[in-house]
Amino acid sequence: MTASDPAEATAAAAPGDAVIGDAAPTVTPDPGEPESSDGPDEYETVVAPEPLEEDSPAEAEPDLIDVESDATDALTPGTAQWADEAAPATALTWVEAETIAGNSPAPSFDQASDADPGVALMRGAKLRPAIARPGLLVPLGVLAGLVATYVGGTLLWPLHEVAPTVESVEFATVPAPAAVATWPAQGSAAVGIEGMTTSTSIPDAVSIASITKVVSTLMVLDRMPLALGEQGPEFSFTYRDSLDYWSYRRSDQSALDVPVGGVLTEYQLLQGTLLGSANNYIDRLASEIWGSDREFAEAAAIWLRDRGLSGITVVTPSGFDERNVSTPASLVALGEYAMKNPVFAQIVGTKSVDLPGAGTVENTNGMLADPGVVGIKTGTLVGWNLLTAKDVTVGDTTVHLFAAVLNQDDNEQRLAATRALFAEAEAALQAQEPAVPEGTVVGEVRTVWGEKIDVIADADADVILWNGAVAQATPAFTLSSETDAGERIGTLTTAGPLNTTTTPLVLADDIEGPSPWWRLTHPLDLLGLDSAQD
Helix, strand or coil, X not given: CCCCCHHHHHHHCCCCCCCCCCCCCCECCCCCCCCCCCCCCEEEEECCCCCCCCCCCCCCCCEEEEECCCHHHHCCCCCCCCCCCCCCCCCCCCCCHHHHHHHCCCCCCCCCCCCCHHHHHHCCCCCCCHHHCHHHHHHHHHHHHHHHHHHHHHHHCCCHHHCCEXXXXXXXXXXXXXXXXXXXXXXXXXEEECCCCEEECCCCCEECHHHHHHHHHHHHHHHCCCCCCCCCCEEECCHXXXXXXXXXXXXXXXXXXXXXXXXXXXXXXXXHHHHCCCHHHHHHHHHHHCCCHHHHHHHHHHHHHHCCCCCEECCCCXXXXXXXXXXXXXXXXXXXXXXXXXHHHHHHCCCEEEECCCEEEECCXXXXXXXXEEEEEEEEXXXXXXXXXXEEEECCEEEEEEEEEEEECCHHHHHHHHHHHHHHHHHHHHCCCCCECCCCEEEEXXXXXXXXXXXXXXXXXXXXXXXXXXXXEEEEECCCCCCCCCCEEEEEEEECCCCEEEEEEEECCCCCCCCHHHHHHCHHHHHCHHHHHC
């Protein structure tokens, strides 16, 4: 039978029967057709309704559908059924209508027709971000902890393994200017300071007269040494020696009388030789040791050569011979050597002495009246000569000055020329600039992160210099990583020919630590591993 109304067909269907098609009724097969004997399945012809046009009757062609009539299969849960009063709907039963109604926007013609219905369905739901999944949170937490540990460790790690280093830099000390001296109008002269070079007017050797006794006295002391306070051996004198004294005087030589029948000690004979310039006293000592002037001259040449005293020629012990000559500069060197002998220095620094046979003997060196003058010897033959030693104090140091003035017209001229040379030398010493001025850069501090800071002298380094003398300065550093600007990081030892001074060294600026970026990018340096690998 053909169903003309889908509603009637639906109502006629027995409960539990499968409904196939879109609201399509079941059509009972024609009783005249034979039933299939192949199995329990039934084949039903279902005619699907098609829309009918208003002016023409509906035409339908049935589709053949294989339907299982087994009762057990028909009652299987989940099988799609038409919902009606007897069979309520089973699809989407978990969806709450009130929720959908509250979250579904009112329809509007302005909205896109293809809007995603899932958005409305999920609105208001508590969703978990993908990053919050445990599988991602644990690794990310570990990574964040490692990063925090690395950053904190490198930013706070101490700088023991990357401590700053300090090295000296090349710098020059300030030399003394060349000596400026006012030389005497005639003759020749030289002035010098022990331990430094000598300034001289001319290099020519001229007669030195009794200054020769400096050489002969030192030679006697070498052969018959004396200590301070000792008198040495005694020498007896007779009337014949007194006659010889008068013979010296008649030949216009300086001499002293002798104690007839008495004795003079070695020390007393040397006193008469150096203070009273007694030719007869030094000749007696020389004859006792060398026997003759020729042998003495040979010994003198050896003695001068062995001591490096060039420029001096000695042929007689007393100097009463114009062939006893020397350059002014050589006499300065001789004076420096002679004053190192304490017995000699004691004698020439004495203003007067009482000697047996001679009485009171005055020192012929008029410079002893000046403060600081300590010796040494006069000489007069061709001209008036004078070799003088003077001690001056500069700071805490005693400076030994020497002046040789030769061939002057008289005693006053040689004294005036000597005083002028000393005055100019002393003025130069007082005006000497620091060998290393304050603020001189003597070193440099470097850090592995690229910082450079100067190390400077914190005070003037004053040493005694004269006539082109140069000091040697040596820095020593004691740097720590926590040193700030102005703090002492070492010392500068400055040594001149006569004295040594020590001045502090400081940083010119603070040592800035490395930047955070440098710390983060140089972990091996901070740990001391980079240098260990090198």
